[in-house]
Amino acid sequence: MFFDTREGLALALPAAIFALLLFIAPVGILLSEAFQSDNGWTLQGYIDFFAKPLNRTVFLRTLKLGILVAGTAAVIGYAAAFCIVNLSASARGRVFGLVVLPLMISPVARTYAWIVILGRTGIVNDTIVGLGLSDTPIRLLFTETAVFLGLLQLFMPLMIISLVSAMENIPRDVIPAARVLGANWFQVFFKVILPLTKEGLVVGGTLVFTGALTAYITPAILGGSKVLMLETLLYQRVNVANDFVSASVIAMILIVMSFSANLLLKRIATARK
């Protein structure tokens, strides 16, 4: 408890200076490059970026995969979270530990595991050929499917954690009450569970969508240069072409997409009240 606001400000000042000097200022300078030209401020960097078909394709692919990963994580996450909150306390702890476990493993190791699983001699192709579904192994690596699976596995724990946290706050007798009053499971989910867990969905959705947009290792390893996403394109522009203007444009687009997703999800959650 502070005696006056000056004490509070004084305590916050070191952290504020740190953030200003080492984060906000450098990021601001970097991002402002995309708005500068020899003749002053301009949006030409953005016009040039979206004028190129490859950039438009990469932008739309990133958006599509971000939405698909967040949407699929939400569907699977709700089912998993519902199961977890209905387990006994000891079982819940163990299962929750399993959900969190992948977050403790390096994304590089997790992504390389997918190379082994999805490769021509991997378990998926062995099963497909073994069941006679195809005569030869099918191409799974370096496709959008591979990137989607990698991103989903990478970020789904964040969605499950957010939804479990939200579901634990639902009073235990609400769902049985809805069922007694004649609601089917479809109605229970949309009329009871979803409205009561929307905050968890907003948090989980934002984390998963933003994570999928900004992930680098997974798209780089599982997609390569054939499935470019904005983050891998950004790296390419900086490290191959030394083109910081395009890189700044991409960084700004990623920031805008992340904030927009958060605002949109909050708006949807609020509208359902």
Added chain:
Amino acid sequence: MKTTISLAVLSCALATNAFAQDKTLTISVYSFAQDAYKEALYDPFEEICGCDLVVETGNSVERMAKIEANANDPIIDMAVISSHDALSLARKDLVAALDVSKLSNHAKLYPAAQDPIGGNRAVGYTFYASSIVYRTDLVEINSWADLLNEKLAGNVSLPNITGTQGPLTLMMLAKAAGNDSTDYSSVISSIGEHADDIVTFYSRSSELAQLMNQEEVIAAPVGRFAWSRFKSSPLPFAWAEPAEGQAGGMNVMIMTKGNGNEELAYQFMDYWLSTEVQTRVAEALIDSPANTEVIVSDDVADNLTYGAELINSLSILDPAEIINNRETWVEQWNTEVIK
């Protein structure tokens, strides 16, 4: 008394340190095989010159950007880069013309390495051949054109256009199509038509080695410097000798303009080009020698781009052509191949 002695020792240590720091050479090199380079080149040189070597590593773009950003007061004294990157820096007036009379080993170099970009602004220190690595049990490679053949569809990888191997592959595919000019638009279009047949466009040879060892890819063009990764594999890989021959490239040394440390840089460059160091580097399978006097065993030679006959037979892409056309190639590549 003890205090006096301690202070004297400390003063001596500081003085020695200050003296050593006076003789410091900052070099910018590729990041691979740095432990081996330290043993074969850096440590022996520091002993000879009584100086400190500051080694900066990174990819070419990062290292070139640093040289450009510090043009007025160079931090880097000398750098090793590809011949076309050297020409790019030279065109920006960032590279000093070398006084080759200060390089006692200059005359021992292959002619192509003595003045690779003109005006004595660089000197070649290593060559590399580029050909196709393939699985002998699954496919036969007789021509660069086989890369886009139907029999390799879905099992072939090509280097990305933005890397060093990309333009070399374009050159050889053009040769296979009877085109000796540097207008590669029809080759890029052809790759675009076969894009779905190509597993991926790799950026690093280590990435390709992993894909070929996992049997994702059975044939791909690659530099000879990566051959040892394939040779040691239990899978039957071979180095193709296509009808159109092998492509080749060269990495060079440059000295930054106005670095103020020229004498030490000359001493280091001359040492690196010496028969002694080039032999040591070759025997460690780090880089192929550009010094004609280097003699290595057949086993070592088999891993390198070695010998006058081979080096003189390589199709080397003019660095100026790469610099002049790269933007056009990348633009068309992004439109028709990556899509």
